[in-house]
Amino acid sequence: MDIxxxxxxxxxxxxxxxxxATPLILGTLGELxxxxxxxxxxxxxxxxxxxxxxxxxxxYQGGDLWTxxxxxxxxxxxxxxxxxxxxxxxxxxxxxxxxxxTLLATSLSYYTYxxxxxxxxxxxxxxxxxxxxxxxxxxxxxxxxxxxxxxxPLTYFALAAVVVVAWVLHRTPVGLAVRxxxxxxxxxxxxxxxxxxxxxxxxxxxxxLMAVGGAFLTLSAFNAFFFNMINGRGWICIALVVFASWRxxxxxxxxxxxxxxxxxxxxxxxxxxxxxxxxxxLMMPYVLSIVALIVMSRRAAYxxxxxxxxxxxxx
Amino acid sequence: xxxxxxxxxxxxxVAAAGGMSVAxxxxxxxxxxxxxxxxxxxxxxxxxxxxxxxxxxxxxxxxYSESVANADYERVMREYAEGxxxxxxxxxxxxxxxxxxxxxDYPETAFLMGSSFPAxxxxxxxxxxxxxxxxxxxxxxxxxxxxxxxxxIVGGYPIPEVNRLMHAFMAGAKEINPDVKFMVSFIGSxxxxxxxxxxxxxxxxxxxxxxxxxxxxxxxxxxxxGVLAIGNVIDTQAQYPDTVVASALWHMxxxxxxxxxxxxxxxFKAEDYGLYSYMKHxxxxxxxxxxxxxxxxxxxxxxxxxxxxxxxDGSFTVKVDDSEPKSTL
Numbered sequence: 001m002d003i004x005x006x007x008x009x010x011x012x013x014x015x016x017x018x019x020x021a022t023p024l025i026l027g028t029l030g031e032l033x034x035x036x037x038x039x040x041x042x043x044x045x046x047x048x049x050x051x052x053x054x055x056x057x058x059x060y061q062g063g064d065l066w067t068x069x070x071x072x073x074x075x076x077x078x079x080x081x082x083x084x085x086x087x088x089x090x091x092x093x094x095x096x097x098x099x100x101x102t103l104l105a106t107s108l109s110y111y112t113y114x115x116x117x118x119x120x121x122x123x124x125x126x127x128x129x130x131x132x133x134x135x136x137x138x139x140x141x142x143x144x145x146x147x148x149x150x151x152x153p154l155t156y157f158a159l160a161a162v163v164v165v166a167w168v169l170h171r172t173p174v175g176l177a178v179r180x181x182x183x184x185x186x187x188x189x190x191x192x193x194x195x196x197x198x199x200x201x202x203x204x205x206x207x208x209l210m211a212v213g214g215a216f217l218t219l220s221a222f223n224a225f226f227f228n229m230i231n232g233r234g235w236i237c238i239a240l241v242v243f244a245s246w247r248x249x250x251x252x253x254x255x256x257x258x259x260x261x262x263x264x265x266x267x268x269x270x271x272x273x274x275x276x277x278x279x280x281x282l283m284m285p286y287v288l289s290i291v292a293l294i295v296m297s298r299r300a301a302y303x304x305x306x307x308x309x310x311x312x313x314x315x
Numbered sequence: 316x317x318x319x320x321x322x323x324x325x326x327x328x329v330a331a332a333g334g335m336s337v338a339x340x341x342x343x344x345x346x347x348x349x350x351x352x353x354x355x356x357x358x359x360x361x362x363x364x365x366x367x368x369x370x371x372x373x374x375x376x377x378x379y380s381e382s383v384a385n386a387d388y389e390r391v392m393r394e395y396a397e398g399x400x401x402x403x404x405x406x407x408x409x410x411x412x413x414x415x416x417x418x419x420d421y422p423e424t425a426f427l428m429g430s431s432f433p434a435x436x437x438x439x440x441x442x443x444x445x446x447x448x449x450x451x452x453x454x455x456x457x458x459x460x461x462x463x464x465x466x467x468i469v470g471g472y473p474i475p476e477v478n479r480l481m482h483a484f485m486a487g488a489k490e491i492n493p494d495v496k497f498m499v500s501f502i503g504s505x506x507x508x509x510x511x512x513x514x515x516x517x518x519x520x521x522x523x524x525x526x527x528x529x530x531x532x533x534x535x536x537x538x539x540x541g542v543l544a545i546g547n548v549i550d551t552q553a554q555y556p557d558t559v560v561a562s563a564l565w566h567m568x569x570x571x572x573x574x575x576x577x578x579x580x581x582x583f584k585a586e587d588y589g590l591y592s593y594m595k596h597x598x599x600x601x602x603x604x605x606x607x608x609x610x611x612x613x614x615x616x617x618x619x620x621x622x623x624x625x626x627x628d629g630s631f632t633v634k635v636d637d638s639e640p641k642s643t644l
Contacts, residue, residue, distance in 0.1 A: 012520045016513050110353075110382065121364065122549065123355050123531070221509035222532065227353045227382055228506040266517050269500045270467075270642060278473070282503040 007267050011146040016266075018151055019221060021259035023048070025158040026213030027237035028244065028251040029165050030206040034080075036169060036246055037202030038182040038305040039087055042098025044210050045234030046105030047079045051211025053109035056218035056225040057116065059126045069154070069215050076211025077204045079105050084203035088196050091309030102234070110227055123224040129153055152220040154212070159252075161209065166248035178202045182303035185310035195310045210234070236289070243293050245300040257292065261285035344578055346370075347395035348379030349388065349405035352505065357531075357548040358444065358476075358565075362404060362429075365567035374575055375402075389413040396421040402578050404571070405429070407441075408474070415439055425583040427574045431475050434585035442570050442588035444476055444548065446599035447483035448626050449563035451633045452619050453545045453601065454487025456561045457525045458495050459615035460543055461488075465644060467518030468499045468527040469511050475637035477529060480547060480563065482636035484527055491618065496644040498523055508532030516540070521644075525560075534559055550602040560611065562602040569596045595627055 007013055027048060034041040041047075055072030059065055079101060086097045117124065129152035133139055138156075139149030169175035177198050180188040185195045213233075218225045236258065244250035265281040346366060350356075354363040363379065370377040383391050388410045395403050396417065406429035407414035418426045418439040430441040457466055466488060470477050481499070488495050498518050502510045511532030518526065519540045526544045528534045534551055537544035538558045546552070546562025570591040577583040592598035601623065604611055625631035 010520065012516065016516065019509075020513065114353075114381075120355055121360050122551070122554070125554070217509055222512065222535070224508070224531075226355075226506045226508060226531070228504075229508065231504055231507045231510070263513070263517075266500065266514050267521075270498045270514075270518060270521065270644075278501045279503070282501075 003271055004268075007264065007271075011150075013263055013267065014144075014147040015150040016263040017256060017259040018147065018155055019259075020262050021255040022155045022158045022220070023213040023216045023233055024237060024240060024255035024258060025162060025252055026216065027210050027234055028240040028255055029158075029161055029248060030076075030209030030211075030213065031237050031241045032244065032246055032248060032251055033165060033169075033178070033206035033209065034203045035241055035306055036182045036303055037178045037199045037206075038185065038303055038308060038310070039084065039199055039203050040094045040098060040307050041080070041083055041101075041203060041206060041210075042095060042238070043079060043083045043101030043105060043207070044098075044237055045230055045232070046102030046109075047076050047207050047210045048214030048217075048230045048234045049109045050079055050105040051076050051214030052218045052230060053113055053214075053225050054211070055215030056126065057113070059219060060124060065129055065219055068219055069157075069212055072211045072215035073208040076207040076209070076214075079211070080204040080207025081200065083207070084200040087309070088199045088203070091311060094307050113225060113227075123226060125223040126219070128218075128223040129220040132156075154216045154220045157212070158216070162248050162252045165209075169248065179303075181310070182305055185305050185308075189310070189312060195312070199310075210237075213237075239289060239293055242300060242302075243289070243296050245296065246303060250296075254289075254292070254296075258285055258289050261288045343373070344375045344401045344575060345399055346375045346377050346402045346404060346575070347398075347400040348377070348381075349383055349391050349395065349403060350379065350381045351383055351385060351388065351406060351409065353381050354379070356505070358429075359406070361444075361548060361565045361567045362571070365571040366404065368568065369571060369575060385409045389417055392417045392426075393420075396424045400424060402427060402574060402583075404574075408476075425574070425578045427570075427588065434587050436585045438583065438585060440574065440584070440586050440588055442567075442592065444480075444565045445589045445592040445635075446548070446563050446565045447479050447633045447635055448594045449599045449601045450480040450483040450547070451487035451626075452623060453547075453561045453563045454484035454489075455491045455619050455622060456487075456611060456615065457484070457527065457543075457545050458488030458491035459612065459618075460560060461492065461495060461525045463522045463524045464492065464494045464496060465522045466495055466497050466525045466527065467515060467523030468497055468529065468640065469514045469518070469533045470499070470501045470529040471505045472503065473501055473639040478637050478639055479635050481527070481529070481640045482638070483633050484545070484563075485640065486634065487622075491615065497640070497642060498644050499640050499642045502530065505530075508535070512536045528559075546602065552602065552605050552607075556606045560607045561604055564600050564602050565592060566598050566600065567592075569598045594623075595629075 051072040054075040055068040058071040059068040083101045086092045087094045131150045134149045181195045181198045189195050240254040243254040262285040265284040269281040350359045366377045369375045380391050402425045404427045426439045434441045508531040511530040515533040515536035524542045526533050526537045528544045529547050534544045534555050538555050544559050546559050548565045550562045552559040570588045
């Protein structure tokens with residue numbers, strides 16, 4: 001039990017939690033924006049892969065890090081536009097389209113990578129975002145300083161994005177429009193809103209956030225692009241949106257909670273690896289998330305028009 | 316496929332230009348690689364390198380498919396066999412039954428597959444990365460270099476190919492330093508460097524000052540925290556000159572060249588080529604210490620050298636232990 005407490009109060013644990021959570025925060029926010037507008041975006045896994053590849057490739061080809069992030073976001077928007085074009089005006093199945101977008105974006109990323117770097121044996125690297133360091137304003141704060149000092153700018157970008165998305169969704173006319181087309185598109189239409197346009201815009205914006213989440217992995221958490229490196233993080237975000245009851249603040253909480261479980265299992269596995277099979281530890285974050293999901297989602301109010309295509313003039 | 320035609324065109328052009336008869340060029344063996352992972356992956360990169368070298372020497376025509384899903388593996392194998400490949404090289408670990416079935420259906424084609432199981436007559440030969448010998452030597456170096464007496468090991472999955480190297484590494488470290496303790500963890504993925512990095516960070520936090528880098532990401536954590544790392548399969552010292560002390564290298568060239576020669580003279584049999592990954596065949600080696608040449612104590616170097624000699628002349632055998640390694644801390 002002492003070891004457990006030691007782990008819980010160590011700065012390195014919480015620094016790890018923030019690092020693991022960052023791509024999940026961005027991915028979950030992105031998915032949340034799409035779903036609040038009534039569009040389920042299962043393209044997330046592929047869009048994150050695309051963001052990871054495009055962002056990294058931009059930097060590798062000589063762009064600076066923020067340009068890489070920007071290009072990743074633009075690539076994400078394009079993939080989002082594809083998903084939106086098929087599901088919103090055409091009203092195709094959002095499940096099937098989303099899986100299709102994931103397959104396409106993933107394969108396209110691998111293909112492009114191989115096209116540009118056909119003979120790579122050891123993956124080439126770039127200089128990633130550096131931690132802000134002890135000397136920075138946040139890093140010199142008492143108690144939480146050591147945790148904050150170890151984070152890179154993209155983590156702060158993700159935390160800021162939570163605030164911005166929450167504010168836009170709940171405090172601005174744009175956010176009201178997004179929520180309205182997700183709840184009752186017919187009413188929104190009657191108010192003179194362009195339902196199709198709002199939905200497409202929301203999916204594109206959400207997809208951009210997902211792509212930046214992917215880019216975090218290749219530009220902050222690591223310095224190279226690997227096939228399969230998203231490793232299911234996108235799917236976790238889908239579950240986190242439900243956990244969050246479609247609210248940005250709770251999305252942050254969910255991502256942090258999952259990251260905490262993951263950081264804990266890594267440490268517990270090393271403490272007493274002999275006693276319990278390592279698979280049990282690896283399973284822990286997922287099992288605990290499922291439990292949390294069940295507890296939290298019982299009262300969840302999902303967007304009424306989620307996965308319901310809107311056809312103007314149809315009753 | 317396009318690659319194949321381009322290659323054929325290039326070969327024809329070169330043959331014509333060099334005054335070589337086309338028949339001569341056509342005698343080249345057709346070798347195909349079927350890989351479940353990208354060719355950057357450490358393990359497969361060694362096979363790919365050996366085959367590329369053989370192609371550059373002009374011994375073979377080589378084409379390959381990478382990142383083939385397990386469900387697709389049989390189909391791709393069949394495509395190459397149907398396409399007239401003389402030798403198909405790949406990894407059958409997750410697709411043993413299917414791969415062996417394909418081999419039965421194409422008795423004229425030679426198959427050389429990475430596998431944890433025995434060869435299958437008449438044409439299914441197997442190999443594996445038996446580099447436990449150099450792993451033992453790197454373990455000795457790690458045991459001698461650690462000051463905290465804690466060594467961290469991060470792996471993907473505990474499969475025999477991984478376990479035997481870890482056990483040899485641990486045994487080597489124990490020989491030099493009986494007090495050394497190990498932390499072992501698995502991340503449940505072959506491709507998640509950020510996760511491997513976090514796992515390594517956690518070990519370093521708990522006092523590990525030498526990291527065994529079975530996965531990409533571990534050496535990066537070691538570099539950031541300024542602790543030492545030991546490489547596996549490939550030499551990564553060029554990327555981490557101040558932290559990677561030594562690496563146990565795998566060389567597929569002896570295995571591949573042996574198989575190519577056997578196919579050429581018609582003597583290819585269902586054998587276990589695992590042997591050709593042993594040090595005495597040049598299939599495994601301890602990477603040069605390079606930047607650490609002067610930082611590793613002389614008496615430790617002498618011990619490692621003596622052990623290397625003993626392994627090569629057969630007076631010392633490194634035990635092959637395929638069981639899952641556990642933390643001892």
